[in-house]
Amino acid sequence: xxxxxxxxxxxxxxxxxxxxxxxxxxxxxxxxxxxxxxxxxxxxxxxxxxxxxxxxxxxxxxxxxxxxxxxxxxxxxxxxxxxxxxxxxxxxxxxxxxxxxxxxxxxxxxxxxxxxxxxxxxxxxxxxxxxxxxxxxxxxxxxxxxxxxxxxxxxxxxxxxxxxxxxxxxxxxxxxxxxxxxxxxxxxxxxxxxxxxxxxxxxxxxxxxxxxxxxxxxxx
Amino acid sequence: xxxxxxxxxxxxxxxxxxxxxxxxxxxxxxxxxxxxxxxxxxxxxxxxxxxxxxxxxxxxxxxxxxxxxxxxxxxxxxxxxxxxxxxxxxxxxxxxxxxxxxxxxxxxxxxxxxxxxxxxxxxxxxxxxxxxxxxxxxxxxxxxxxxxxxxxxxxxxxxxxxxxxxxxxxxxxxxxxxxxxxxxxxxxxxxxxxxxxxxxxxxxxxxxxxxxxxxxx
Ligand SMILES: [Zn+2]
Numbered sequence: 001x002x003x004x005x006x007x008x009x010x011x012x013x014x015x016x017x018x019x020x021x022x023x024x025x026x027x028x029x030x031x032x033x034x035x036x037x038x039x040x041x042x043x044x045x046x047x048x049x050x051x052x053x054x055x056x057x058x059x060x061x062x063x064x065x066x067x068x069x070x071x072x073x074x075x076x077x078x079x080x081x082x083x084x085x086x087x088x089x090x091x092x093x094x095x096x097x098x099x100x101x102x103x104x105x106x107x108x109x110x111x112x113x114x115x116x117x118x119x120x121x122x123x124x125x126x127x128x129x130x131x132x133x134x135x136x137x138x139x140x141x142x143x144x145x146x147x148x149x150x151x152x153x154x155x156x157x158x159x160x161x162x163x164x165x166x167x168x169x170x171x172x173x174x175x176x177x178x179x180x181x182x183x184x185x186x187x188x189x190x191x192x193x194x195x196x197x198x199x200x201x202x203x204x205x206x207x208x209x210x211x212x213x214x215x216x217x218x219x220x
Numbered sequence: 221x222x223x224x225x226x227x228x229x230x231x232x233x234x235x236x237x238x239x240x241x242x243x244x245x246x247x248x249x250x251x252x253x254x255x256x257x258x259x260x261x262x263x264x265x266x267x268x269x270x271x272x273x274x275x276x277x278x279x280x281x282x283x284x285x286x287x288x289x290x291x292x293x294x295x296x297x298x299x300x301x302x303x304x305x306x307x308x309x310x311x312x313x314x315x316x317x318x319x320x321x322x323x324x325x326x327x328x329x330x331x332x333x334x335x336x337x338x339x340x341x342x343x344x345x346x347x348x349x350x351x352x353x354x355x356x357x358x359x360x361x362x363x364x365x366x367x368x369x370x371x372x373x374x375x376x377x378x379x380x381x382x383x384x385x386x387x388x389x390x391x392x393x394x395x396x397x398x399x400x401x402x403x404x405x406x407x408x409x410x411x412x413x414x415x416x417x418x419x420x421x422x423x424x425x426x427x428x429x430x431x432x433x434x435x436x437x
Contacts, residue, residue, distance in 0.1 A: 008428070046431055049329065052326055056292075097348060127344055
C-alpha cells in the first residue's frame with residue numbers, strides 16, 4: 001500500500017504538459033503503481049479536455065483535410081517501432097516508462113557507476129540538457145546510513161526496490177519522498193534489501209571528480 | 221495584460237452563472253457544440269473499419285476547436301495547422317486505443333494534442349505512463365462508475381476556474397493556457413516558488429472536487 005504520494009500541483013502540471021522531462025519520468029513511474037495519483041492525473045486531464053471543448057473554434061484551412069486524407073491513404077500501419085522496451089528479467093518490477101532509460105546488464109546495477117560506500121548510481125539521459133531538473137537512479141546497500149544532510153531545492157525520490165526510512169517515516173516500493181529546503185534528514189536504507197530509487201532534483205552540479213555525483217546528491 | 225483586462229467581467233459573469241446554477245438545478249450552463257456520443261461513434265468507425273468518411277466527419281467536427289485551443293496556447297496559424305494534422309494523424313492511427321469507459325473524447329483529444337505540442341515544440345519525447353504496462357496497478361473501485369462520456373451538461377469549467385480566488389485562477393490559466401512551469405510562473409510573477417506551489421495545490425484541490433462532483437451528481 002502506497003503511503004507517500006506526489007503533491008497535486010505536480011500532478012496538475014504533468015497533466016497540463018509542462019513538467020520537465022525528469023519530473024514527467026517520476027510522475028509517470030509513480031502513477032504506474034499508484035492508482036490514487038493516476039486518478040488525479042486523469043481528473044486534471046479531464047480538466048484539459050474541458051478547456052479544449054470550451055475553446056473558440058478557429059476555421060481550418062481547406063487544404064488541411066485534403067492533406068491529411070492523402071496522408072492516411074499512404075499510411076501503412078507501422079506502429080511505434082521506436083518504442084522497443086527490453087524484456088530482460090532484471091527489469092521486472094520497473095515501470096516500463098523508466099525501464100527504457102536504464103542500461104542492460106546481467107543484474108540491474110551492473111553497468112551503473114560506482115560511488116563511495118557501495119553506492120551505485122546511473123544518470124538518466126533524457127536529452128534535456130537545457131532543463132534544470134535531473135534524474136538519477138541510486139542503489140544503496142542494505143542498512144546504510146547516509147550522512148545528515150539538507151537540500152538546496154526540491155528533491156523527489158521514488159522507491160523502486162527495497163526502501164528506506166528517516167525522521168519523517170518509512171518509504172517502501174512506490175512511495176515518494178519529497179524533500180525541500182526546509183528538510184534535513186538522515187535516511188537509512190532497508191536492512192535486508194537496501195534501496196534502489198529514482199531521484200529527481202533541481203540545480204546544477206557543483207562538485208567535480210569521481211565523488212562529485214554522490215557529494216552533489218547528498219549536497220555535502 | 222490580456223488576463224487582467226478581461227478578468228473582472230469574466231469573473232463577474234462566472235459568478236452570476238454559478239448563482240443561476242445553484243438556484244435552478246436544471247439551468248444548463250454548458251451545451252457542448254458536439255455530442256460526445258456522436259464523436260465516440262465516429263472514432264469507433266475509424267477504429268473498427270478504418271472508415272475514411274467517418275474520419276473526415278470527425279475532423280470537421282473537432283478540428284476547428286483543437287486549432288482554436290492550440291492557438292489560445294500561443295501557436296500561430298501555421299504551427300496550429302501543422303499540429304492539428306499531427307493530432308489527427310494520431311487519432312487515425314491510435315483510434316483503437318480510445319476507451320470511452322475511461323475518458324471522454326475531449327480528454328483523449330486533449331492528451332494527444334498536449335503530447336504532440338511537447339514533441340514538436342520541445343523537440344523531445346515526453347516520458348509518460350505506458351497504459352499497457354503489466355505493472356499497472358488496478359484502478360480504485362470508485363472509478364468504475366466514471367461514465368465520463370455520458371454526462372452532457374456540467375458546470376462550465378472555465379467558469380469554475382474563474383470562481384477561484386484571482387490569485388489562484390491566474391496560476392491555473394498560466395499552467396494550462398501559457399504552458400508555464402512552476403518556476404517560470406514564480407519568476408514571471410516575482411513570487412516565491414513555494415507560494416506558487418501552495419496556491420496551485422489549493423486551486424487543484426478545489427477544481428478536483430468540482431470535477432469529481434460533476435461526475436457523480
Ligand atoms: Zn500516489
